[in-house]
Amino acid sequence: MRSIRSFANDDRHVMMKHASIYPSPEELEAVQNMVSTVECALKQVSDWMDEAKLAR
Numbered sequence: 001m002r003s004i005r006s007f008a009n010d011d012r013h014v015m016m017k018h019a020s021i022y023p024s025p026e027e028l029e030a031v032q033n034m035v036s037t038v039e040c041a042l043k044q045v046s047d048w049m050d051e052a053k054l055a056r
Contacts, residue, residue: 023031
């Protein structure tokens with residue numbers, strides 16, 4: 001069985017790794033903006049395809 005101290009060391013390691021790879025607020029906002037833009041574009045394409053299908 002592992003000691004509590006060992007789990008605490010693992011927790012610290014995980015939190016340090018998370019902090020080192022997690023994007024900054026600016027980077028996170030940029031990614032969210034790109035996702036929103038792509039979602040909007042895909043919705044427009046989907047609507048256009050539906051209209052084209054109805055026009056036949």
